[in-house]
Amino acid sequence: MEGTDLISWMAWTWPTACFFGFILLCLIGMSVWEYAAPGGGARHGILGLDTTRGDRLFISLLGSAFIFLAWIGLVNTTLWAPLVIALVYAGVVFRWV
Amino acid sequence: MNKTVNQKAWFLVLPVFLFVAFNAIIPLMTVVNYSVQETFGNNIFSWSGVQWFQDTLQSDRFHASLGRQLMFTAIILAIEIPLGLAIALAMPRKGPWVSVCLVLMALPLLIPWNVVGSMWNVFALPEIGLMGRGLNALGFDFNYTRQPGDAWFTIVLMDVWHWTSLVVLLCYAGLVAIPNDYYQAAKIDGASAWAVFRFIQLPKLKRVLTIAILLRFMDSFMIYTEVQVLTGGGPGSSTTFLSIDLFKVALGQFDLGPAGAMSIIYFLIILAMSWVFYTLMMRNEAK
Numbered sequence: 286m287e288g289t290d291l292i293s294w295m296a297w298t299w300p301t302a303c304f305f306g307f308i309l310l311c312l313i314g315m316s317v318w319e320y321a322a323p324g325g326g327a328r329h330g331i332l333g334l335d336t337t338r339g340d341r342l343f344i345s346l347l348g349s350a351f352i353f354l355a356w357i358g359l360v361n362t363t364l365w366a367p368l369v370i371a372l373v374y375a376g377v378v379f380r381w382v
Numbered sequence: 383m384n385k386t387v388n389q390k391a392w393f394l395v396l397p398v399f400l401f402v403a404f405n406a407i408i409p410l411m412t413v414v415n416y417s418v419q420e421t422f423g424n425n426i427f428s429w430s431g432v433q434w435f436q437d438t439l440q441s442d443r444f445h446a447s448l449g450r451q452l453m454f455t456a457i458i459l460a461i462e463i464p465l466g467l468a469i470a471l472a473m474p475r476k477g478p479w480v481s482v483c484l485v486l487m488a489l490p491l492l493i494p495w496n497v498v499g500s501m502w503n504v505f506a507l508p509e510i511g512l513m514g515r516g517l518n519a520l521g522f523d524f525n526y527t528r529q530p531g532d533a534w535f536t537i538v539l540m541d542v543w544h545w546t547s548l549v550v551l552l553c554y555a556g557l558v559a560i561p562n563d564y565y566q567a568a569k570i571d572g573a574s575a576w577a578v579f580r581f582i583q584l585p586k587l588k589r590v591l592t593i594a595i596l597l598r599f600m601d602s603f604m605i606y607t608e609v610q611v612l613t614g615g616g617p618g619s620s621t622t623f624l625s626i627d628l629f630k631v632a633l634g635q636f637d638l639g640p641a642g643a644m645s646i647i648y649f650l651i652i653l654a655m656s657w658v659f660y661t662l663m664m665r666n667e668a669k
Contacts, residue, residue: 293425294412294425295408295411295412295415296412296415296416296419296421296425296427297415298415298418298419298427298429300418301411301414301415301418304414305411305414333665334661334665343657347650347653347654347657350650351650351654354435354439354647354650357432357435357436357439358435358436358439358440361436362431362432362433362435362436364432
C-alpha cells in the first residue's frame with residue numbers, strides 16, 4: 286500500500302487498517318452505549334468479578350487475541366475458525382461475565 | 383439539587399491523549415503493521431499474513447527465552463517482595479534514623495540502569511571484581527562470564543540490589559499510613575507481633591503490595607539494559623531473556639516482521655498477566 290512520506294514508515298496495510306478501524310468503532314460504540322445507558326452496566330458475573338461494559342470489552346478483546354494466537358500456534362494460519370470462536374467467546378463474555 | 387453536567391473538562395485531557403498517541407499508540411500500530419509484512423529496508427514492504435506469528439509461536443528459541451524470562455520474574459518476585467516487606471517492617475518509624483534509612487533505600491533507584499549493569503560487571507569480574515575475586519578466594523569456582531549458573535546468580539543479585547528498595551519504600555509508606563489506634567487496640571487485646579502483622583499490617587498493606595508486585599512483575603518481565611550490559615545474554619544464550627532476544631531479532635538481524643510478531647505476543651503476555659494479577663488481588667480485597 287503506497288502512502289505519503291509522512292506515513293509510509295508506518296507501513297499500513299488494508300487488513301491492519303481495518304483491524305484498527307474495528308477497535309475505533311468498538312470504542313465509539315461503547316461511548317454511544319454509555320451515553321444512552323449511563324453507569325457502565327456494572328454487574329457481578331459468573332467469574333465472580335464485578336465488571337462494567339468496558340471491562341467486558343477488554344476481556345473479550347484480550348481473550349480473542351489469545352484464541353487467535355493459540356489457533357495460529359497449534360493448528361494453522363486460516364483464521365475463519367478462530368474468528369467464529371472469538372465471536373462466540375465475546376458473546377459469552379458480554380452475556381454472562 | 384440538580385448536578386451540572388459539563389463535559390468540557392474532557393478537552394483538558396486532550397494534550398495527554400495526544401502525547402500518549404504519539405509515544406505509545408502510533409508506535410504500537412506500526413509494530414502491528416510490521417508484524418504482517420516482510421521488508422528488506424527502504425520502506426518497501428510485502429504482505430506475509432500471520433506467517434511470522436506462526437514461526438514465532440512454534441520456535442524453540444522463543445519458547446526458551448520466554449521460559450527464562452518467566453523463571454527470572456518468578457525468582458525476582460519470590461525474593462524481592464518478602465525481603466522488601468521485611469526490611470520495611472524493620473525500619474524505624476520515627477527519629478533521626480528515618481531519613482537516613484529512606485535516603486539509603488532510595489539510592490539504588492537513582493542510578494541509571496546501564497550504570498547498574500556496568501557497576502555489577504566490574505564488581506563480579508572473577509579476576510579484579512570485589513565480589514568475583516572474593517568468592518573465588520573463599521573457594522567457590524565463580525565466573526559469570528563462563529558459567530550460566532553464576533551469570534544467573536549475578537543477575538538476580540543485581541536486580542535484588544537495584545529494585546528491592548522500591549518494594550521497601552512502597553511497603554514503608556503503607557505501614558506509616560496505618561493509624562496508631564489499630565496498634566493500641568491490638569496491645570489491649572494482648573496480640574503477639576505475628577498477630578499484629580497477620581491481622582493488621584498485612585491486610586492494610588494489600589493495596590501497596592499489589593502495586594509493588596505489579597510494578598516488579600512488569601519491570602522484571604521487560605528487563606533489558608542491566609542484563610545486556612552485564613552478560614549480553616550469555617554465556618551462550620543462558621541469560622537471553624525475551625527482551626534481549628527481541629532486540630537481537632529486531633536490531634541485530636533487522637528482521638522487522640518477526641520482531642513485530644514477537645513484540646505483540648510479548649505485549650499480550652504482559653497485558654494478560656498484569657490483568658490477572660490485578661483482578662485476583664482486587665477481588666480478594668473486595669471480599
